[in-house]
Structure formats: C-alpha cells, structure tokens
Amino acid sequence: MSPTSAARAAILRKLGGGTVRGDGAPPSESISRDYIRRGSLDSAACVAKMIERLREYDAEVTECAPDQLAVEIAAQLVRSGRKTFVAPAGLPRQWLAEGFNWKIDRVPGNALTTEEIEHCDGVLTACFCGVADSGTIVLHHSPTEGRRVITLLPDWHLCVLRASQIVETLPEYFDHCTENPALVTWISGPSATADIEMTRIKGVHGPRFLNVVVVKES
C-alpha cells in the first residue's frame, strides 16, 4: 500500500463512516434555514441598494436604458482613456465599440496568451448575477464572462449588469443556480488589502478599477 492510500484507509477508519445526505438532492437539507432567504425590497430599491453597495467599495457605477447600452459602453471606454481591451468571445458584437483595439479571447481555439492579456489596458465582460446585499458581482465564466484570467490581469474592468440579474440576498443567488457551476468568482469591489495597519488600499494584484454599467429594464 502506498503511504497516501494507507493514510486514506486510516483516516476513514478513524472517522467511522457516516452517510452523505441525499442522492442528487442538495445535501444538508435537514438544516433549518430560518435566516433571511428572500429579500423584501422591490426591484427598483434592490437595484438602488446594489449600486449603493458597489459605490461603497469604490466601484464606479453608471446606469443606462437597454437601447443605450452600446453608447454607454463606448462612453465609458472613452472616459477611461485606455485603448486596448480584452473581450470574451461571447459578447454581443455591438458592445465592442469602434475606435478601440479589441483582443478577443476565443476558447477553445484562439485563446490569448497571458502576456497578451497582461498588455491590455482593460477588459469588458457580462456577468451571471449581482447580489445587492453585499454589492457582489458573480461570474460563472461563461462565454460572455470569459476565462478567469481576463478579468484578473487588466487593471480596469468594465462589467455589464442587467437589472434583472440583480438579487437582494446571497441565498437568492444560490436559488438561481439551476446547476452547480464548476468555476465561480465572487467580486466585491476592486482588489484591496488592509494588511498594513488596517488601512484599506485599493488595488493590489487584481484590477484596481471596477466599473459597472447597470442596465435598467424598460
């Protein structure tokens, strides 16, 4: 027996088995969940709360109507003063404003190299969900959200969040997951640290700037 399988047998023997809850059903169902699962705000108030919380994290938030989205994205890109942007392959064509240098990350097939992404000024993506209670943006890294690395290396991240994607509480996000995702990134504001005298410093290794466009449904 190899050391690791001997250790495995010993550990499992000492722990004495047990049973796994539910075949297919979500585990630990028996645990009473009397915490707040559903929010109480109407959708307008929920969006307002999301925006307020994002701003508390120093994220820049703008709002626009659905038909104004492409214009708003272009305006944001111009305002950033940056030129070269990464975009995941699944983004709608009209989001990729004219006059900028777009690097499209096509996976599989034509993925950008790490160095190519590192040399981009910013990144534009959609997202899976927004959680108003904590101002959190959730990425499931689908074709419109891109590989994890593209929202990590560029210093500036512009994320499009539709009002219909905003939930009030974290449990509501989990209710939205019809299947368990393999990759998830929960983003709450730009990269930050408080390791030196508890002083919050924005921007360590992840993007220093998080910009969010909230698309209000008509």
Next chain:
Amino acid sequence: MSHAPQPILDPNFAPPFPQAALPMLRDSQLRKNVAHATDVIQARRARLVAEKSDWQALRSAASRIRDEALENLGAYLEQFEKQCMARGGVVHWAADAAEARTIIRNILEEENASEVIKIKTMTSAEIQLNPHLEAAGVKVFETDLAEIILQLGELEPSHIVVPALHVNRSQVREIFARTMGLSNLSDDPQALTAAARNYLRRKFLEIRTAISGANFLIAETGAVAIVESEGNGRMCLTLPRTLITLAGIEKILPGYSDLEVMLQVLARSATGERMNPYTSLWTGVTPGDGPKRFHVVLLDNGRTAIHAREKERQTLRCIRCGACMNACPVYRQTGGHAYGSVYPGPIGAILTPQLTGMKHAQSLPFASSLCGVCCEVCPVKINIPEILIDLRAQVTDQERGKAARFFDPMYLGMRVANLLFSRAWLFHAAQWKARIVLKLFTRKDGWIHSLPSIGAKWTQTRDLRGLPQQTFHEWWKQRKQATQ
C-alpha cells in the same frame, strides 16, 4: 526596529505561555500595533453584524452545517474525492505533517519545479512547509501582502487572518527598503502595497507551480473555495500550470449552496466586510481555464483524534475567521507569538494542544480568563470556554499522575486543601491558625500587601484581603447563644 529573538511557533519546543508572554507584555510597540489592528477590525465587525437582522439565525445555521459535515466527515471526504477526481483532480491523503510534505515535494519533483508561488495558508505553516521546501532547494514566494512582510522580514505570523498585524508601517518600510533594494521607499501604505505588487508581478506570470490552502471543500461537487482580498489568490489559482491545494480534512462543506451561509458569516467575522473582494471556486481541472494539473492534499495531523472526542469535536467547526482573537482580552495584550503556535488566541488555545495529542502546549488552556467573549463572536458557535475547562481538567489529570509533580507546591497545596476541606475540625483549626499568622502581615487598611516566600507569588501582582477576625460559623454560634 527591534531585533528581539524570534518567537518559537512550534508547539513541540515553544516555552510555556506565561514565560513566552512576558517579553510581549514588555514590548509597548507590539502591544500598540496589536491593539490598533484588533480595535479596527472589531469596530467594523460590530457595525456589519448589527446591520444583519438575521445574524443569530446565520450563526445557528453555520454551526449546524459544520456539525453535519463533521458528523459524516468520512462519507463526505469520500464523496469529495470521487467528485474531484471525476473532474480531473488528484486527491492525496496525509496522516501527518511529514507525509504531507513528502507528497508535496514529490509533486514538485515531478513538475521539475524549483520555484513556487503561494497563497497564504495557515495549514502550510502548521506543517512548516516553507523551511522544508527551501531545504529541498525550492524557492518559495509568498504572495499575500502580510505574508510577504513576514517572509522578507524573517518574522513569524501572529494572527490567522492578518498575520502581520504586529508590524507597523515604518517597520514594513524598513523590511521592504532593505530586501527589495528600494532606499527611497516611503512608509505610506499605498507606496508599500505598490512595492509588493511590483515585486510579485513577474513571478505571477512566470512561475509555473502554485500552492494554496482551502477555505472550503465542497463534497457534493468536488469544488474548492478560497476567500481573499488582494487578487494574489486568483493569480495563483489561474496562471500556473500546476496547483497544489493543502487542506485539513475538516474543511468539508456538504453542498455548494451551504456557501450561502458560510460566505455571509466569514467575511463579516474575519475582516468586518460585507464580502471580501474576491472569492474563487474551482472544480478539478477546467480545460482552457487555469491550471492543467490539480492536486489536493487532505491532511489529518491530529484532526481525527479531535474528531473522535465528542465534546471537543466542535473545535473542528472552526472556519479560521480570527474573530475570537480580535475579541480576546488575553490575545489583545500579548499578541499571537506568546501562544507558541501558528494558531494563536482562544481557538489556538484549544486547537494547538489537541493537535499535539495533549502532549505539548499544555499551558495554553490556562491562558484565558474564561470571560466567554470568544464564544459570543464565533460565527460557528464553538463553545471555547467549555473546551478550555475540559482541557484544563485533562492537563491536570495527566500531571497529577507524574511522580515529579508530587512535591510541586500547587499539587502539595491541593492535597493539603483536600485534607482540610474534608474534616471540619481540621478546617476550623486551620482557620484559627491562619488568622493568627496572617494578622502579622495585615496592614491597618485590612489588606495584605506583601507576603514572604511562596505567598509572594500572589502579592507580587495583587493584594490579598486580610482574614476577618470572626468566621461566619463563629458569628452564627455567638448569635444563637445570645438569643437563647
């Protein structure tokens, strides 16, 4: 910057707590730094907990979810292993620190890795991974800002969430200026953070192997979750070719949706944030995204022994938020190093001796006033005071049996007390004698300010009330006689 001798954070060799605490109590700079950091986190935590109207319900659910995982830990570990392997991960099991280090070193050898980047993991500090890797010729780069400060400054961690909280900005400036060759560096935290970013940027892009810990292992899906702030974690989880995750076996959560509770309580308790900037979750290997090879090392190292004891099992609920140390009146005075372990504070006081099989760190269960604030702030409701008392009893039971302890003044005193308290006539005689003797030392104010010999151990640090000239018994007897 003072160059005090390095604290020993190996429970096998560390001096007892009272001895280790003395130099810390005399270091006013350290105490100021610790007080400042813990005050700031506590104030933030209190504000964010107050805004959660369902905080107590969340704590109850969090504690029950952890109990559910622990009660069926073996089954959940097997489920995790199966799911993780089905998604391309490799799962290793390690009985102790040495086995875990060997497994990791073997993987690094296979990978031909001479350098690794690391996400902060207290579990790796527990198994002293870094010095062993360095000895094997592997260069280790810590990437969490606090860990960089400690690594470059050759300092030891003093907290499980903000391990460099005992170091202030001018000390960080000195370390960075010296080790990064930046003589013009200012002590502005912004500039210091930027220096760390520059120091690591190329390493993130070039080093092909990373080592991480884990906040949660999801049994249902085989996924691993890491909670962080800076993005160094995401770098290590995304850019390298190979990722090795070292995790204690107790890190299991039954299902993905259990995170809806754990993520709500963890950041609020740990750093006083509604949510930490980044939480990452990944499952095995995802083609085209992130590392191509993924290993998980599941570590026992004393955990199964804790699991076997019904009363102490709740120790393993811990999600390493550090709220108990921020609140602890003892930790706030001494800082983390006095605990002689990488796990300081109240949770360290119960975890460390148990991890050593109650063979070492036996002074730690006594390093508490049992005020209970640790239990109040714990997001998974670990009853730390109850376990402290239980461990104290275990330590006492162990010691009492030792021949060398027979003439120990404390045990001698206890035996004498036992004798006195079980015989009324002896007790009364002792009272009468003590009254006569202690009267010699009692001042006019009714207090004893100093005692000779062994009694000085008490009066060195506090006064003793003089014995009253009449006991309750005597008074009662007298009263009865008077009324008859």
